[in-house]
Amino acid sequence: MSPILVITVISVYFLVLMGISYLTSRKNDNLTFFTANRQSPWYLVAFGMIGASLSGVTFISVPGEVGNTAFAYFQVVMGYLVGYLVIATVLLPLYYRLNLISIYTYLEQRFGKYSYKSGAFFFLLSRIVGSSFRLFLVAGVLQLAIFDAYGWPFSVTVAITIALIWLYTFRGGIKTIVWTDTLQTLFMISAVAISIYLMKDALDMSWFQLTEKVSASGYSEIFVWDWQSGQNFFKQFISGAFIAIVMTGLDQDMMQKNLTCRSLKDAQKNMFWFCIVLVIVNFMFLSMGALLYIYAGEMNIAIPTRTDDLYPLLALEHFPLIAGVVFLLGIIAAAYSSADSALTALTTSFCVDFLGLGQDDKPISKKIRIRVHLAFSVILFLVIIAFKAINDQSVITAVFKAAGYTYGPILGLFTFGLITKYQLKDQWVPVVAVVSPILSYIINDNSEIWFSGYKFGFEILVVNGLLTFFGLFLIKKSKLELAD
Template sequence: MATARGAREFQAADYAVMSAMLAVSVGIGVYYSIAGKGQRSSDDFLLAGRSMRFLPIAISVLASFFSASTLLGTPAEIYQYGTQYWISVFGAILAPLTGALLFGPLFFKLKIVSVFQYLEMRFSSKAVRLFGAVLFVIRAVLGMGIVLYGPCTALSAATPVPTWSSIIVVGVVCTLYTFLGGLKAVIWTDVFQTLVMVAGMLAVLIQAIIEVGGMGRMWHLAEEKGRIEFFNFDPDPRVRHTFWTLVVGIYFVWLPPYTVDQQMVQRFSSARSLRDAKMALLFNIPGMFILITLCSLVGVALFATYADCDPLSADVISNPNQLLPLFVVQMLSFAPGLPGLLFASLFSGALSSISSMLNSLAAVTWEDFLKLKFGHLPDEKVTWVTRGLVVLYGVIGVGVAFLVEQLGGTVLQASLTINGAAGAPLVGIFILGAFFPCINWIGAIIGGVLGFSFSMWLIIGKYLTKPVDFKLPTSVEGCYFNVSNSNTSVSVWANSSQHLQGTSLKSDIHHDIIGLEQLYSISYLWFSAIGILSTILVGFLVSVITGLSKREDIDDNLLLSFPRNSGCYCCKRKMKAYHCQTKDHKT
């Protein structure tokens, strides 16, 4: 198997590949600005004129939720903990199915721009709407800075390019094409950037397989070192990864982005028909499977490459998320342009996520905040207001990225915990509204606040409690290179498995944990489910205490089609005094 060869510097061809990717992204924005005659209407700018076909929407949604963090973090997860995380794909693909068949059609039918408009329509309360919008803005602003910081700091670790300069360049490019071309430019740049992402990861995988002597040799090395494991049916919720956490728990993790996230709803609403919108999310099922499988295979290949010389143990790198950049500069430098392609793929992941957030933040800020006071403005001026919001949030995103750089990984972890904690209560509130007509606005908002607080409490408690770590063993027996460790810190946190270190994979290590630490030791993959279910439970109890809403007061169009009567029946059983009826039906 191959061991490290020593880092090489980027060549002109590598910079050219990265520059070409950025130039094409800007070019797409310019094209749609001209072709769309400046995107003069807010409908064009925020919803692409509701004219998009399913395939570009499908790829755009996929690109928005698979950032550079996923490309770096998933291989690092497989490298350290084995292939068990791979089976999470079977739980993850259920989320777009839920969005396509349930929530997506509901929002499409209402013709809303901001998903939080639904909350006011359903609960007749601006407070619930504003609560949801504020949570989204917090999540998106923090997410932009984190996603932007990741690939920039990875690039600075492998090249002489300082982190601050790449943050500014990428931030300006992303803001520029979003400002010029609106959602249509965002969607088509996502398509281009997804192709770059896949090409970069394929290049890494192919070269890694060549380095270790073939796919069979790669798999044999990983199996020999105990990295191949798929099914652990331990029912203990404290075990970091089991079949249940990776199929059931991960479903709840992916539920927020594919059901009630503003980025998804805007793309769903941009489709020319409901059929195109549904097909877009359904096509995310094979798309998710391909991307997660590709990243997982890269993780196996990286382990096989460094099976006898772990760069982490040898102090060549200080962070597992540096594994992929290290491999690129060591193993792909023989072909000018290939390292540039990989880093272009990382930046493509960042650009696709950030541009989606910029457009969605502009939509939410206008629809849920500014429109309340400036709704009298003509549509052409509204378009320029939303363009200005894109620029404003672009500047804020760059600022947050610099803040993350200065304050380091601890704040990065804390920011991601807030980002994750905000998603679960939003899903809970939307489920309360769409499934249960008896829930009132007081129950919805108190359930959301307490669900958010409980999620934050669990995540912070887990973060502050010293984790029991059970990384799989590595070796340095085959090390023969001499590469000094860089002082540059690469902190790219991909998902909860990196920023919230889980408890041991072996449940018997938990025997000496007492008190609240037992609660904090629950696998991080259950936190989203706990946040959603606690929001629903509290919302229901508060509604019972404060007075259930009457069924005849709720428009059928605000409820999911199949649970209209079932949710009504549930409420009636809980409270005999509750009046349960539809326009043409009484129970």
């Protein structure tokens, strides 16, 4: 695919996003930026959240991982459903009852200032690292596809990537995101559907034959019962439930979209239909992954050493041109649908949680909000450049995984607040929030030695949350302290 064609596709794509931004940001105020005036249609939020819940990493990695673990990832997706049920029945009613802009203000009302700031801080840390990592991968794709041909440095690619996000989000904020996420989700699903169709056509099979081919292959196995495996069903299922609760229900980025719905009932309908579509989309990704391996085998195409490279290789070098175009649109949509909403959520959290805007009759300043929005754009740029300077994929991946540990303290704090009536020695909460992820990392790193070969998967998140919960229990106030 020529650089000129890539530039044309991306230019048209962002012109459409800019048009959406213009239409959704007219006559807007700061409340629109943060809450979309709570007027978003629930079905748009539900569909758009699919794109936000999937990243560029997922778009490439899930199909590629089928070669290693077949459909085992679907066990996690099944667990998601339990997590989303908890969100719809427990967390959303709480957020709507308290009329929250930032969900972490609940922690202040429940425990105090230090708990509140701890939850918000760990969200900021995790989102900055996670979003930077995803944008780093996409900037690398753009560098290879476009800017290397013109001799432009990587820093320019990153600056352009982030500037485009800033331009279409700085005015409309979450109201714009709800609509752009819908478009980006459509591009992602279209890329997968078209890729599947083209492989079916190239293999000269009917849909029934294609289904039989995937079912008969070893790639379609879902369940793993070996307890030592990181892919064990119970590990994956339970982890999926907690991942959904933490990375959707306790995440400002994802919940900010839900809180733009007109009512709690609409938000709950959004979660219900979001669940159904998410399951279907993830199954499509896995099915496409199986087909990629089958197609490569039938066409005698060598499988890349890195499984993440399989889909890009086939789409850009072996599929027809239309597949390369939709793949490019899909990977960009996957990355930007998570990055643009993350930038808006970071701005919201910092303005509300650390600057106190919108609280205690403190007005929401548009000038301050724009400065914060710009500042986080610069921070993302600097972190991505730091990733490039490290220039070690294993180190960068480790940093990204480490950011996942920051959700444990948030899980522990919210769980302790919801299922107990204890008050805390609030000033000690930051200590617990820092120590718990460190202990979790040590346990995870030594689990095979300490626990007779047991290997943690995603369920290390649960361990992290439990350690936080136990630490909070240790610093609860006594009856005597409550009396004082």
